[in-house]
Amino acid sequence: MARARSEERRGDIVRAAVEVIAERGYRGASLGAVAERVGLTQQGLLHYFPTKETLLVAVLEERDRWDTGGGSRASAGAWRLDLLASLVEYNAMRPGIVQTFSALLGESVTDGHPARRFFTERYAQVRSEMAAVLRAEFGERLPSGLTPEQAAPLLTAVMDGLQYQWLLAPESVDMPAAFRSFLTLLRGPEAAA
Numbered sequence: 001m002a003r004a005r006s007e008e009r010r011g012d013i014v015r016a017a018v019e020v021i022a023e024r025g026y027r028g029a030s031l032g033a034v035a036e037r038v039g040l041t042q043q044g045l046l047h048y049f050p051t052k053e054t055l056l057v058a059v060l061e062e063r064d065r066w067d068t069g070g071g072s073r074a075s076a077g078a079w080r081l082d083l084l085a086s087l088v089e090y091n092a093m094r095p096g097i098v099q100t101f102s103a104l105l106g107e108s109v110t111d112g113h114p115a116r117r118f119f120t121e122r123y124a125q126v127r128s129e130m131a132a133v134l135r136a137e138f139g140e141r142l143p144s145g146l147t148p149e150q151a152a153p154l155l156t157a158v159m160d161g162l163q164y165q166w167l168l169a170p171e172s173v174d175m176p177a178a179f180r181s182f183l184t185l186l187r188g189p190e191a192a193a
Helices: 002-028 031-037 042-048 052-068 081-091 095-107 116-138 148-168 175-187
Strands: none
Touching: 002 031, 002 042, 002 052, 002 095, 031 042, 031 052, 052 095, 052 116, 081 116, 081 148, 081 175, 095 148, 116 148, 148 175
16 A cells, blocks of 8 residues: 555656646756645655656656557557657657657766666667567568668657757757658658659
Protein backbone atom coordinates (compact mmCIF):
# COMPACT_ATOMS: atom_id res chain seq x y z
CA MET A 1 0.00 0.00 0.00
CA ALA A 2 2.79 2.43 0.92
CA ARG A 3 4.64 1.55 -2.28
CA ALA A 4 1.51 2.18 -4.38
CA ARG A 5 1.03 5.53 -2.64
CA SER A 6 4.67 6.42 -3.27
CA GLU A 7 4.33 5.56 -6.98
CA GLU A 8 1.12 7.58 -7.17
CA ARG A 9 2.86 10.54 -5.55
CA ARG A 10 5.79 10.23 -7.97
CA GLY A 11 3.29 10.26 -10.85
CA ASP A 12 1.65 13.40 -9.44
CA ILE A 13 5.05 15.07 -9.23
CA VAL A 14 5.97 14.13 -12.81
CA ARG A 15 2.64 15.46 -14.13
CA ALA A 16 3.15 18.69 -12.17
CA ALA A 17 6.67 18.99 -13.58
CA VAL A 18 5.29 18.58 -17.11
CA GLU A 19 2.81 21.40 -16.45
CA VAL A 20 5.44 23.70 -14.93
CA ILE A 21 7.87 23.03 -17.78
CA ALA A 22 5.15 23.64 -20.37
CA GLU A 23 4.31 26.97 -18.70
CA ARG A 24 7.80 28.22 -17.84
CA GLY A 25 10.19 26.28 -20.05
CA TYR A 26 13.14 24.19 -18.95
CA ARG A 27 15.16 26.95 -17.29
CA GLY A 28 12.18 28.52 -15.57
CA ALA A 29 10.98 25.28 -14.03
CA SER A 30 12.17 25.02 -10.45
CA LEU A 31 11.84 22.21 -7.97
CA GLY A 32 10.13 24.70 -5.66
CA ALA A 33 7.44 25.46 -8.25
CA VAL A 34 6.81 21.75 -8.85
CA ALA A 35 6.72 21.03 -5.11
CA GLU A 36 4.24 23.84 -4.53
CA ARG A 37 1.97 22.52 -7.29
CA VAL A 38 1.68 19.12 -5.57
CA GLY A 39 1.46 20.48 -2.02
CA LEU A 40 4.95 19.49 -0.91
CA THR A 41 7.93 21.37 0.40
CA GLN A 42 11.02 21.32 -1.78
CA GLN A 43 12.60 18.94 0.78
CA GLY A 44 9.56 16.69 0.49
CA LEU A 45 9.91 16.60 -3.27
CA LEU A 46 13.61 15.73 -2.94
CA HIS A 47 12.55 12.56 -1.12
CA TYR A 48 11.01 11.35 -4.41
CA PHE A 49 13.44 12.99 -6.86
CA PRO A 50 16.82 13.91 -5.33
CA THR A 51 17.77 16.36 -8.13
CA LYS A 52 16.12 18.43 -10.81
CA GLU A 53 17.87 16.26 -13.39
CA THR A 54 16.35 13.02 -12.04
CA LEU A 55 12.93 14.64 -12.15
CA LEU A 56 13.52 15.80 -15.72
CA VAL A 57 14.60 12.29 -16.75
CA ALA A 58 11.30 11.04 -15.29
CA VAL A 59 9.51 13.69 -17.37
CA LEU A 60 11.33 12.44 -20.48
CA GLU A 61 10.33 8.87 -19.72
CA GLU A 62 6.73 10.03 -19.31
CA ARG A 63 7.01 11.89 -22.64
CA ASP A 64 8.06 8.66 -24.32
CA ARG A 65 5.10 6.83 -22.78
CA TRP A 66 2.73 9.48 -24.18
CA ASP A 67 4.40 9.37 -27.59
CA THR A 68 4.06 5.60 -27.78
CA GLY A 69 0.59 5.30 -26.25
CA GLY A 70 1.87 3.57 -23.12
CA GLY A 71 4.65 1.15 -22.36
CA SER A 72 8.32 2.00 -22.35
CA ARG A 73 8.69 2.27 -26.14
CA ALA A 74 6.57 1.37 -29.12
CA SER A 75 6.70 -2.12 -30.51
CA ALA A 76 8.54 -2.34 -33.80
CA GLY A 77 5.35 -2.69 -35.82
CA ALA A 78 3.44 0.07 -34.04
CA TRP A 79 4.87 2.99 -36.02
CA ARG A 80 4.43 3.88 -39.67
CA LEU A 81 5.89 6.87 -41.48
CA ASP A 82 2.52 8.64 -41.51
CA LEU A 83 2.25 8.15 -37.73
CA LEU A 84 5.71 9.65 -37.31
CA ALA A 85 4.43 12.71 -39.17
CA SER A 86 1.53 12.88 -36.70
CA LEU A 87 4.02 12.67 -33.82
CA VAL A 88 5.94 15.63 -35.26
CA GLU A 89 2.67 17.59 -35.47
CA TYR A 90 1.86 16.65 -31.87
CA ASN A 91 5.30 17.80 -30.72
CA ALA A 92 4.73 21.16 -32.42
CA MET A 93 1.82 21.69 -29.98
CA ARG A 94 3.96 21.25 -26.86
CA PRO A 95 7.04 23.46 -27.06
CA GLY A 96 7.80 23.27 -23.33
CA ILE A 97 8.22 19.51 -23.41
CA VAL A 98 10.20 19.63 -26.67
CA GLN A 99 12.42 22.33 -25.16
CA THR A 100 13.06 20.20 -22.06
CA PHE A 101 13.86 17.15 -24.19
CA SER A 102 16.21 19.15 -26.41
CA ALA A 103 17.97 20.92 -23.53
CA LEU A 104 18.57 17.68 -21.67
CA LEU A 105 19.68 15.93 -24.86
CA GLY A 106 22.30 18.60 -25.46
CA GLU A 107 23.53 18.50 -21.89
CA SER A 108 23.54 14.68 -21.77
CA VAL A 109 26.55 14.38 -24.06
CA THR A 110 28.81 15.44 -21.18
CA ASP A 111 30.39 12.75 -19.02
CA GLY A 112 28.52 12.01 -15.84
CA HIS A 113 25.28 13.77 -16.80
CA PRO A 114 22.29 12.03 -15.17
CA ALA A 115 20.38 11.85 -18.47
CA ARG A 116 23.26 10.36 -20.49
CA ARG A 117 22.25 6.74 -19.90
CA PHE A 118 18.60 7.53 -20.68
CA PHE A 119 19.47 9.10 -24.04
CA THR A 120 22.09 6.48 -24.97
CA GLU A 121 19.60 3.67 -24.39
CA ARG A 122 16.75 5.63 -25.96
CA TYR A 123 18.64 6.30 -29.19
CA ALA A 124 19.72 2.68 -29.57
CA GLN A 125 16.05 1.68 -29.25
CA VAL A 126 14.81 4.48 -31.53
CA ARG A 127 17.28 3.58 -34.31
CA SER A 128 16.10 -0.02 -34.12
CA GLU A 129 12.46 1.08 -34.26
CA MET A 130 13.08 3.45 -37.17
CA ALA A 131 14.81 0.65 -39.09
CA ALA A 132 11.71 -1.51 -38.51
CA VAL A 133 9.44 1.35 -39.69
CA LEU A 134 11.51 1.80 -42.83
CA ARG A 135 11.63 -1.95 -43.51
CA ALA A 136 7.85 -2.17 -43.17
CA GLU A 137 7.44 0.71 -45.62
CA PHE A 138 10.16 -0.13 -48.17
CA GLY A 139 11.43 -3.65 -47.60
CA GLU A 140 15.18 -4.25 -47.54
CA ARG A 141 16.06 -1.21 -49.70
CA LEU A 142 14.72 2.34 -49.79
CA PRO A 143 14.26 3.98 -53.21
CA SER A 144 17.68 5.60 -52.69
CA GLY A 145 19.30 2.16 -52.31
CA LEU A 146 20.03 2.61 -48.58
CA THR A 147 19.15 -0.18 -46.20
CA PRO A 148 16.73 0.53 -43.35
CA GLU A 149 19.66 0.36 -40.91
CA GLN A 150 21.58 2.97 -42.92
CA ALA A 151 18.61 5.32 -43.13
CA ALA A 152 17.34 4.92 -39.53
CA PRO A 153 19.92 7.25 -37.94
CA LEU A 154 19.17 9.82 -40.65
CA LEU A 155 15.43 9.66 -39.98
CA THR A 156 16.06 10.05 -36.25
CA ALA A 157 18.47 12.95 -36.84
CA VAL A 158 15.93 14.76 -39.01
CA MET A 159 13.20 14.43 -36.40
CA ASP A 160 15.35 15.75 -33.57
CA GLY A 161 17.24 18.27 -35.69
CA LEU A 162 13.98 19.81 -36.86
CA GLN A 163 12.97 20.23 -33.22
CA TYR A 164 16.10 22.31 -32.54
CA GLN A 165 15.54 24.48 -35.60
CA TRP A 166 11.87 24.95 -34.73
CA LEU A 167 12.65 25.88 -31.13
CA LEU A 168 15.17 28.49 -32.30
CA ALA A 169 13.00 29.98 -35.06
CA PRO A 170 9.38 28.79 -34.85
CA GLU A 171 8.23 31.54 -37.22
CA SER A 172 10.69 30.35 -39.89
CA VAL A 173 10.60 26.56 -39.49
CA ASP A 174 7.34 24.71 -40.03
CA MET A 175 8.42 21.48 -38.36
CA PRO A 176 5.51 19.29 -39.57
CA ALA A 177 5.78 20.56 -43.16
CA ALA A 178 9.55 20.09 -43.21
CA PHE A 179 9.17 16.53 -41.92
CA ARG A 180 6.58 15.75 -44.59
CA SER A 181 9.06 17.08 -47.19
CA PHE A 182 11.70 14.74 -45.79
CA LEU A 183 9.27 11.83 -46.12
CA THR A 184 8.83 12.76 -49.79
CA LEU A 185 12.62 12.54 -50.18
CA LEU A 186 12.63 9.11 -48.53
CA ARG A 187 9.88 7.82 -50.78
CA GLY A 188 11.71 8.88 -53.92
CA PRO A 189 10.79 10.55 -57.21
CA GLU A 190 7.63 8.49 -57.82
CA ALA A 191 6.10 9.75 -54.54
CA ALA A 192 6.78 13.37 -55.43
CA ALA A 193 5.03 13.03 -58.81
